[in-house]
Amino acid sequence: MPEFRQDPLTGRRVIMAPERSERPIQVGTGQSLAIGDVDPFAEGRETETTLEVLAYRAAGLAPNGPGWSVRVVSNKYPALQRQGNHTLQQEGIYQSCDAVGVHDVIIECPQSESSLARLSTKQVCEVLKAYRDRLMALKEDRRLEYAVIFKNHGAGAGASLPHSHSQLMALTLIPDAVVGMRARALQHATNLGRPLFDQMVAQELESGERVVLETPDFLVFCPYASRFAYETWILPRHPACHYGEIEPGQLGELGALLRTVLRKLDVALQDPPYNYLLQTAPLQIGDPVQDRWRIEICPRLTGVAGFEWATDCFVNAVLPESAAAILRATDVPGPA
Amino acid sequence: MPEFRQDPLTGRRVIMAPERSERPIQVGTGQSLAIGDVDPFAEGRETETTLEVLAYRAAGLAPNGPGWSVRVVSNKYPALQRQGNHTLQQEGIYQSCDAVGVHDVIIECPQSESSLARLSTKQVCEVLKAYRDRLMALKEDRRLEYAVIFKNHGAGAGASLPHSHSQLMALTLIPDAVVGMRARALQHATNLGRPLFDQMVAQELESGERVVLETPDFLVFCPYASRFAYETWILPRHPACHYGEIEPGQLGELGALLRTVLRKLDVALQDPPYNYLLQTAPLQIGDPVQDRWRIEICPRLTGVAGFEWATDCFVNAVLPESAAAILRATDVPGPA
Numbered sequence: 001m002p003e004f005r006q007d008p009l010t011g012r013r014v015i016m017a018p019e020r021s022e023r024p025i026q027v028g029t030g031q032s033l034a035i036g037d038v039d040p041f042a043e044g045r046e047t048e049t050t051l052e053v054l055a056y057r058a059a060g061l062a063p064n065g066p067g068w069s070v071r072v073v074s075n076k077y078p079a080l081q082r083q084g085n086h087t088l089q090q091e092g093i094y095q096s097c098d099a100v101g102v103h104d105v106i107i108e109c110p111q112s113e114s115s116l117a118r119l120s121t122k123q124v125c126e127v128l129k130a131y132r133d134r135l136m137a138l139k140e141d142r143r144l145e146y147a148v149i150f151k152n153h154g155a156g157a158g159a160s161l162p163h164s165h166s167q168l169m170a171l172t173l174i175p176d177a178v179v180g181m182r183a184r185a186l187q188h189a190t191n192l193g194r195p196l197f198d199q200m201v202a203q204e205l206e207s208g209e210r211v212v213l214e215t216p217d218f219l220v221f222c223p224y225a226s227r228f229a230y231e232t233w234i235l236p237r238h239p240a241c242h243y244g245e246i247e248p249g250q251l252g253e254l255g256a257l258l259r260t261v262l263r264k265l266d267v268a269l270q271d272p273p274y275n276y277l278l279q280t281a282p283l284q285i286g287d288p289v290q291d292r293w294r295i296e297i298c299p300r301l302t303g304v305a306g307f308e309w310a311t312d313c314f315v316n317a318v319l320p321e322s323a324a325a326i327l328r329a330t331d332v333p334g335p336a
Numbered sequence: 337m338p339e340f341r342q343d344p345l346t347g348r349r350v351i352m353a354p355e356r357s358e359r360p361i362q363v364g365t366g367q368s369l370a371i372g373d374v375d376p377f378a379e380g381r382e383t384e385t386t387l388e389v390l391a392y393r394a395a396g397l398a399p400n401g402p403g404w405s406v407r408v409v410s411n412k413y414p415a416l417q418r419q420g421n422h423t424l425q426q427e428g429i430y431q432s433c434d435a436v437g438v439h440d441v442i443i444e445c446p447q448s449e450s451s452l453a454r455l456s457t458k459q460v461c462e463v464l465k466a467y468r469d470r471l472m473a474l475k476e477d478r479r480l481e482y483a484v485i486f487k488n489h490g491a492g493a494g495a496s497l498p499h500s501h502s503q504l505m506a507l508t509l510i511p512d513a514v515v516g517m518r519a520r521a522l523q524h525a526t527n528l529g530r531p532l533f534d535q536m537v538a539q540e541l542e543s544g545e546r547v548v549l550e551t552p553d554f555l556v557f558c559p560y561a562s563r564f565a566y567e568t569w570i571l572p573r574h575p576a577c578h579y580g581e582i583e584p585g586q587l588g589e590l591g592a593l594l595r596t597v598l599r600k601l602d603v604a605l606q607d608p609p610y611n612y613l614l615q616t617a618p619l620q621i622g623d624p625v626q627d628r629w630r631i632e633i634c635p636r637l638t639g640v641a642g643f644e645w646a647t648d649c650f651v652n653a654v655l656p657e658s659a660a661a662i663l664r665a666t667d668v669p670g671p672a
Contacts, residue, residue: 007561008524008532009517013649014561020653079643079651092539093524093532094560150642158639167642175647181345188344188429196344196429203428224430225343225350227645229357275642298645303494306486306503306611307415309563309634311511312648313349315415317356 002079002099011176015079015099023077025160035112041071041163043110049073053104054133056126069123070130071107072168078103079169086143086172102138104168106130106149114162115271116151117262125255127166131278132251134168135244139283144170146178146282154273157300166276174282182290189289197292201237210320212264212327213257217250220261222320222327229302229318230269232261232327234295241286243278243293258295263332265299272299338415338435347512351415351435359413361496371448377499379446385409389440390469392462405459406466407443408504414439415505422479422508438474440504442466442485450498451607452487453598461591463502467614468587470504471580475619480506482514482618490609493636502612510618518626525625533628537573546656548597548663551589556597558656558663565638565654566605568597568663570631577622579614579629594631599668601635608635 002017026038040048043066052064054072061067084098108127109119116124131149138144147170152159188196204210204221212232213220219235234257240246246254265272275298281291308314338353362374376384379402388400390408397403420434444463445455452460467485474480483506488495524532540546540557548568549556555571570593576582582590601608611634617627644650 005561007559008536009520010513011516011520012561012563014563015649015651016655017651017653018655018658020651093528093535094539148643148646150646152639152641156639158641169643171647175649177346177646177648180347184345184347192429199429200344203430223343225341225348227348227350275645277642277646279646296645298642300639303488303492303636304640305488305494306613306634307484307505309611309632310484310486310513310613310615311507312513313351313511315351315353315356317353319352319354322354 001081001084003096004099005094005096008093008095013175017077017079017099020077020079023160026162035114035162039112039161039163041105041107041161041165042112043068046071049105049107050076054130054137056130066110068110070109070126072104072130072134073107075103075105075167080171100172101144102141102147102168102170104134106134106166106168108164108166113164115153115262115266116164117259117266119164119259121252121256121259124259125251128246128251128255128258131166131168132244132246135242135280135283138168138170139244141170142284143172144283146171146174147280149278151274151276153275154271154300156273157275157298159273170283178279178282185290195239195289197235197239197288201235210324212261212324215253215257217253218257220257222324224320226316226318226320226323227314228298228300229316230265230272230299230323230327231316231320232265232297232323234258234261234297236292236294239288240293241281241288241291243280246293260332261297261327264327264330265297267332268326268330269299269301272301274299337417337420339432340435341430341432344429344431349509349511353413353415353435356413356415359496362498371450371498375448375497375499377441377443377497377501378448379404382407385441385443386412390466390473392466402446404446406445406462408440408466408470409443411439411441411503416507436508437480438477438483438504438506440470442470442502442504444500444502449500451489451598451602452500453595453602455500455595457588457592457595460595461587464582464587464591464594467502467504468580468582471578471616471619474504474506475580477506478620479508480619482507482510483616485614487610487612489611490607490636492609493611495609506619514615514618521626531575531625533571533575533624537571546660548600548660549593551593553586553589554593556593558660560656562652562654562656562659563650564634564636565652566601566608566635566659566663567652567656568601568633568659570594570597570633572628572630575624576629577617577624577627579616582629596668597633597663600663600666601633603668604662604666605635605637608637610635 055068057068080101080103084100086100151166185196210221277296280293391404393404416437416439420436422436487502521532546557613632616629
């Protein structure tokens with residue numbers, strides 16, 4: 001059973017998950033395997049994963065067999081498990097508890113394709129719909145307080161399997177980092193009389209220097225204090241706490257936009273490794289002053305190193321204004 | 337001029353240093369260059385660096401020429417600069433100031449060698465002495481509040497040049513992460529009547545399961561809530577706030593110990609990329625309840641990925657108890 005431990009000095013929580021040391025690593029090992037030969041996520045190999053918790057396939061087809069477009073399964077090497085005891089155990093100065101929660105894998109396409117950016121807009125929209133459907137389903141389990149969906153693309157971004165996929169982790173606690181962000185957003189609104197996210201959108205649109213793209217509902221920009229070179233956020237222009245409550249009509253706009261942004265990064269930076277994070281309000285609470293869901297795309301061009309681990313202060317060699325100018329000027333083919 | 341920016345949502349500080357995008361990258365580019373052919377840190381190439389701020393060489397030899405054992409220079413592509421205005425600039429919801437401070441490179445040996453673990457114990461001790469001497473010198477500049485010394489070894493740990501070196505960054509502020517640690521340590525002592533570091537040393541020695549090595553003055557152990565697999569700390573057993581105040585006699589013990597620990601990691605993990613951080617009390621303050629200097633060695637075996645960026649909560653697939661058992665059992669040759 002994986003276990004949460006808390007560091008007494010920093011307060012930081014770490015999930016100890018020795019089960020994960022047994023997972024296969026197919027990315028960045030130096031071996032040049034054809035992805036299709038060893039791909040446990042490909043259509044026709046459904047028995048190589050755990051049973052699906054969600055899948056989109058034509059009516060009449062049986063679950064856990066072929067014919068799907070997106071498939072969500074439990075992680076075979078989970079960092080969190082659904083059953084367990086989340087009472088704190090004290091051992092001298094140290095504290096731990098079972099790491100209770102959900103750890104899903106979202107398999108983004110049936111074919112052996114390694115890049116979300118190379119899928120069709122329709123397929124990207126299906127992936128974004130699966131994110132929504134899983135968040136809405138997990139919200140029903142009242143023990144779960146917080147969920148994050150993320151993608152690790154490429155060995156340099158921590159991916160272990162090449163087949164295009166993302167992950168969802170849902171916890172029985174709200175991470176301190178999220179508690180801290182919400183408190184800052186509340187403080188901002190109390191001090192300045194206007195929600196932080198509203199002011200951020202207004203200021204970015206007015207200056208325009210960090211804007212990559214805008215659509216009726218979304219703003220794409222490189223944030224003012226980007227941790228990573230070419231970090232790019234997709235943020236709803238209007239209040240929107242829970243990604244799970246996104247309108248069906250917005251899914252189409254978001255899918256086309258995400259695909260365009262990923263393709264711009266691919267062209268400008270030659271298919272970089274990246275992480276993206278879908279940050280959204282805690283599952284059981286949320287208000288427009290403290291929460292706005294967003295997708296944070298973090299290219300991983302240089303290593304995070306000693307200074308960052310010591311100080312939690314990042315060094316970024318590319319100004320977000322320069323990154324945005326380059327991404328604005330990068331042409332990519334239109335929706336397909 | 338590099339600039340500190342603060343993220344309004346997380347409060348996190350980022351140093352924007354576009355100057356650093358011009359630095360040469362010789363590690364992990366896929367080119368197999370012989371290190372000696374292109375090594376700007378080798379003896380005889382002193383003109384390829386900035387002027388030295390500290391060097392150990394025989395009496396009578398001229399500065400900035402050959403004959404040195406350890407040499408400290410200013411980083412040619414600095415993330416911090418000595419002169420500047422650290423008044424906050426406000427631009428709407430965003431804040432910035434000049435990134436004032438010191439950014440040194442500690443060149444650890446005159447020959448083109450890429451690994452500190454392969455240097456002699458005497459040479460490792462010289463490096464540790466240079467750390468001490470620089471910290472004591474920088475303390476005299478009362479604007480400087482905090483300094484961290486760190487090493488990035490290998491491309492996977494963010495190194496750009498292979499020649500064995502470490503870096504020192506000194507800031508005019510104490511990072512929030514350090515402020516937070518000190519506050520937690522104080523709270524711990526207030527609540528429990530005993531300093532956290534004393535209790536940590538006592539508990540680790542008593543249980544022994546996470547201990548790798550102990551010497552009269554130091555404890556080497558894998559911390560209870562290690563962020564990284566095989567993370568290993570060297571911690572003084574007795575109160576010691578400022579590394580700069582280390583006794584000359586302790587430098588020998590520490591040098592032999594650091595070399596042994598790095599060699600154990602090299603053997604057990606096949607020369608892994610790693611970062612190490614020398615955390616020490618803030619330059620102008622410090623007390624035994626809140627501060628104890630330490631060296632935190634962080635092997636970088638797997639990527640830090642989306643979940644960590646979203647939550648600041650780490651997933652570690654190797655229990656520190658297992659890592660310590662393996663490192664204890666790993667034999668390395670004695671001091672040389």
